[in-house]
Amino acid sequence: MLKLNIAPEKIGQARGYAKQIAESFDWLFKGYSSVAIERTILRLMGMDGAIEGGEPIPNLVVDHLKEKNILNRGVAYWVVNAMVAKGMSVQEVGDAVAQGDLDLSQVEKADDKLVLAKLDELVVKSLAHIKAQKGFRDNKFAEYGPRRRPALYVIVATGNIYEDVTQAKAAARQGADIIAVIRSTAQSLLDYVPYGATTVGFGGTFATQENFKIMRKALDEVGDELKRYISLTNYASGLCMPEIAAMGAIERLDVMLNDAMYGILFRDINPKRTILDQYFSRMINAYAGIEIQTGEDNYLTTSDAIEKAYTVTASQLINEQFAYISGLKPEKMGLGHAHEIDPTIENSFSYELSHALLTSTLFPTAPTKYMPPTKFASGNIFKTNLMDAMFNFIGQVTNQGVQLLGMLTEAIHTPHLADRALAIENANYLFAATKDFAKEITLDPDGFINSRANEVLDEATKFLQRVSEQGLFNAMRNGEFADIKRPEERGKGLEGVFQRDENYLNPFMEKMKEELGLNK
Numbered sequence: 001m002l003k004l005n006i007a008p009e010k011i012g013q014a015r016g017y018a019k020q021i022a023e024s025f026d027w028l029f030k031g032y033s034s035v036a037i038e039r040t041i042l043r044l045m046g047m048d049g050a051i052e053g054g055e056p057i058p059n060l061v062v063d064h065l066k067e068k069n070i071l072n073r074g075v076a077y078w079v080v081n082a083m084v085a086k087g088m089s090v091q092e093v094g095d096a097v098a099q100g101d102l103d104l105s106q107v108e109k110a111d112d113k114l115v116l117a118k119l120d121e122l123v124v125k126s127l128a129h130i131k132a133q134k135g136f137r138d139n140k141f142a143e144y145g146p147r148r149r150p151a152l153y154v155i156v157a158t159g160n161i162y163e164d165v166t167q168a169k170a171a172a173r174q175g176a177d178i179i180a181v182i183r184s185t186a187q188s189l190l191d192y193v194p195y196g197a198t199t200v201g202f203g204g205t206f207a208t209q210e211n212f213k214i215m216r217k218a219l220d221e222v223g224d225e226l227k228r229y230i231s232l233t234n235y236a237s238g239l240c241m242p243e244i245a246a247m248g249a250i251e252r253l254d255v256m257l258n259d260a261m262y263g264i265l266f267r268d269i270n271p272k273r274t275i276l277d278q279y280f281s282r283m284i285n286a287y288a289g290i291e292i293q294t295g296e297d298n299y300l301t302t303s304d305a306i307e308k309a310y311t312v313t314a315s316q317l318i319n320e321q322f323a324y325i326s327g328l329k330p331e332k333m334g335l336g337h338a339h340e341i342d343p344t345i346e347n348s349f350s351y352e353l354s355h356a357l358l359t360s361t362l363f364p365t366a367p368t369k370y371m372p373p374t375k376f377a378s379g380n381i382f383k384t385n386l387m388d389a390m391f392n393f394i395g396q397v398t399n400q401g402v403q404l405l406g407m408l409t410e411a412i413h414t415p416h417l418a419d420r421a422l423a424i425e426n427a428n429y430l431f432a433a434t435k436d437f438a439k440e441i442t443l444d445p446d447g448f449i450n451s452r453a454n455e456v457l458d459e460a461t462k463f464l465q466r467v468s469e470q471g472l473f474n475a476m477r478n479g480e481f482a483d484i485k486r487p488e489e490r491g492k493g494l495e496g497v498f499q500r501d502e503n504y505l506n507p508f509m510e511k512m513k514e515e516l517g518l519n520k
Contacts, residue, residue, distance in 0.1 A: 001399045001438045004361045004453050005445040011362060014317055014457060017464035021472050022321035028272065029279050029325075033506065035191070035496035036273075037280050038062045038075040040242040043250075044126045044508050045079065047094040048209070050195035057094040058243075059192045061104075064097050068105040072501040080119050084110040090122065123507045127287070127515075133252040134289040140229040147177055147231065150370070150395045150403035152427055154420055157182035159201030161211045165218040170417050172222045172230045175424045178255060178402065180233035181215055183207045188238025188267050189492060193247070207234050207244055212251035231255055233293070236281050237263055239273070239493050245281035249288035255334065256285055260322040261315060262295035264476060265484050270491035271473055275322075280509060282326035287512045292328065293402070294319045297338030297371035299482045305340040305375075309355055310459035311481055312337050316359065317464065318472075320366075327516035330365045334402055338371035339391040347448065349390060354452040356398040361453070367401025370394075377410040384408045385426065392430035397438040403427060 039058040049057045065071040065078055082093045085107050096102035141147070154176045156167040161181075168179040182204035187194075197214060198206040205211060212234065219230040231254035236245040241258070248256050260278045263269035285292050296312045296319075303311065316335040323333050337359045341348045359368050373387045388406035395403040405423040407415040415423075443450050467475040479485040513519050 001360070002357055002397060002441065002443060004357055004443065005450050006358075006361060006454060006457060010454075010457060010461065014313075014461040014464055015321075017461065017468045018314070018317035018321045020468045021318055021464065022325055024468075024471065025275055025279075028276055031499060032272075032276055032497055033072075033074065033500055033504065034273055034276050034493075034498070035062050035066070035071075036240055036277050036493075037242050037506070038065075038071065039240075040246045040280065040284070041074070041076050041506060041508055042079065042090075042094070043243060043246050045076070045122045046090045046126065047079075048195075049091070049094070051098050054195065055098075056192050056195055057098045060098040061094050065104060066498075068103070070105050072498055073503050074500070074505045076119055076505045076507055077115065077503070078104045078107075080115050080122070081110050082107045084114045084118055119505070119507050123511050126508070127511060130249045130288050133249065137229070137252060137254060137289060140223070144223075144227055144229050147229070149367070150400045150431070151177040151231075151367070152424060153178040153180060153233070153369070153402050153404045154423065155180045155182055155404075155415075157204040157414060159184065159203070159205055160199040161197055161205050161214050162199065164205050165215060167417065167420075168215060169218060169222045171420055171424075172219065172226060172228075174421045175428060176230070176420075177228070178231040178233055179215075179219060180255075180404075181205055181207075181211070183235045188235070188263060188269070191239040191493065191496065193240050193243050207247075209247040209251060212247055212253060216251050216253070233257065236285070236292075237295075238267060239263075239269060239277075239496075241274070241277040242281040242284060245284040245290070248290060249284050253290060255291045255293060256281075257295065258282060258285060258292040259295040259336075260319050261476075261481065262298060264486050264491065265482050266295075266298050268486065268491050270494035270497070271476055271486055271488050273491070273493040273497050275472075276497060278322060279326055280506075282323055282328055283509065283512050283516070283518075286323075286327035286329070286332065286516055289332070291332045291334050291367060292323065293334035293369045294336045296336040297340070297369075300338050300340040301375060302482045302484065305338070305342075305355075306345070306351060308482075309456045310463055312355075313358065313362070313456055313460035314463045314467070315481065316362065317460070320363070325518075327512070327518050330363065331367065333363065333366045334369040335359065335363055335366055336369045336371060339373045339387075339394065340371075340375045343373070343376055343387055349394075350448050351452060352390075353394050353398065354449040355456065356394050356400065357449065358453040358456055360398045360400060362457075369402040369404060370400040371404050372406030372410075374406065374410055377406070379412055381408040381412070384410055385422070388423065389426055389430055392427045393434055395427075396431045396434045399438070
């Protein structure tokens with residue numbers, strides 16, 4: 001691939017500041033939990049379902065414990081204590097609490113050894129299932145061959161999971177490697193996960209465990225037909241970040257949108273809640289062998305793509321360090337960036353090439369996710385198709401991991417099947433035509449592309465140093481990221497964060513940390 005002339009010590013300095021930022025949250029990870037984390041524990045234990053009004057049973061159990069002022073010991077203890085004392089299953093405990101027939105605070109205390117033994121039994125069973133799902137994926141890639149690079153990533157977003165299946169299968173047959181099911185608009189702001197299969201969504205389809213199961217089954221069917229493993233993507237972000245990660249692990253999703261800061265900046269979710277929830281959600285993804293994708297492309301929707309390019313690089317480095325803390329390896333970090341410079345600017349292509357090459361240089365083994373030009377797409381489908389071709393050219397020659405394909409009708413309507421087919425055709429043409437092109441050319445060490453990459457890295461390093469000195473929460477309060485101000489004491493979901501007591505239990509986190517080598 002093309003090579004930038006960047007001193008390794010410059011990269012090390014930037015990474016060092018990012019590491020300081022991520023590691024400064026040890027107090028939060030060790031001392032606090034959230035209602036979403038507790039609901040995740042219940043789901044991993046096997047609790048599911050909803051009452052007639054649609055309220056999920058895990059929510060009702062967590063809310064019950066919160067009302068009784070005993071949540072700070074963690075749901076695991078109280079539910080399993082009731083299982084042992086009453087001779088009930090996990091689901092029976094949840095159903096009884098949801099119906100108002102059981103007060104967990106009034107259940108007699110069982111022997112702690114029996115409670116811990118039952119907990120261990122539930123953890124082993126749940127994690128064995130997740131390991132089996134990971135093994136199935138690994139075996140399929142071994143049978144059919146690894147995913148190509150860049151992988152072709154396309155979106156379905158009808159609102160109806162059954163229609164999504166039809167479109168996803170068509171996209172796979174057209175050549176897509178990864179299918180992303182876009183979530184219904186604003187689902188990230190729901191502090192619960194809807195239950196069951198859904199057929200009505202707004203701008204996308206609700207992320208539910210049943211919908212995951214339906215789509216996974218469909219992609220397995222078409223994958224066996226095509227002799228390719230088709231990867232499935234959904235969104236583990238928002239107020240239910242760890243819950244959705246757990247559902248994805250159970251149903252064998254392969255990629256989860258999972259950013260440490262996206263929800264804070266673009267959905268006004270409380271900073272403390274988001275940083276805490278992403279820690280456990282990424283640990284689940286790491287354990288399940290799920291690839292994460294981050295949302296740095298969103299910075300360029302609110303900020304100028306040239307002036308604020310350094311914020312993308314800085315955020316990528318911070319996301320990388322948070323991912324390390326949760327046990328993710330570089331080959332599972334789909335760090336994001338985007339092709340969003342105004343195409344009328346002189347040398348816009350050189351800017352884009354420089355920025356994309358900087359990302360692949362900083363993260364050479366990561367399946368970086370490159371987002372298409374959308375900000376300046378217009379009703380002129382021929383121009384948009386040409387912009388997408390330039391984007392695909394850069395994706396190939398800079399060795400991106402995942403190429404989210406642009407659609408020529410991007411600015412007109414939700415893409416039709418034919419639009420998606422044309423996008424795949426465009427990418428396949430460019431990828432084949434330029435397959436070895438990068439091996440044949442070199443960059444002038446003092447030329448524009450190399451100089452620009454060094455300039456962006458220098459700006460990102462200074463920015464990371466400033467953030468490290470003032471603290472990430474203060475930097476967000478001051479609007480340092482994407483020109484958006486997010487104070488630590490405000491935002492959605494703060495009331496769902498609580499301090500653990502000395503007897504707090506999260507047996508899944510402890511077991512995952514042990515097996516991922518995070519206790520060393």
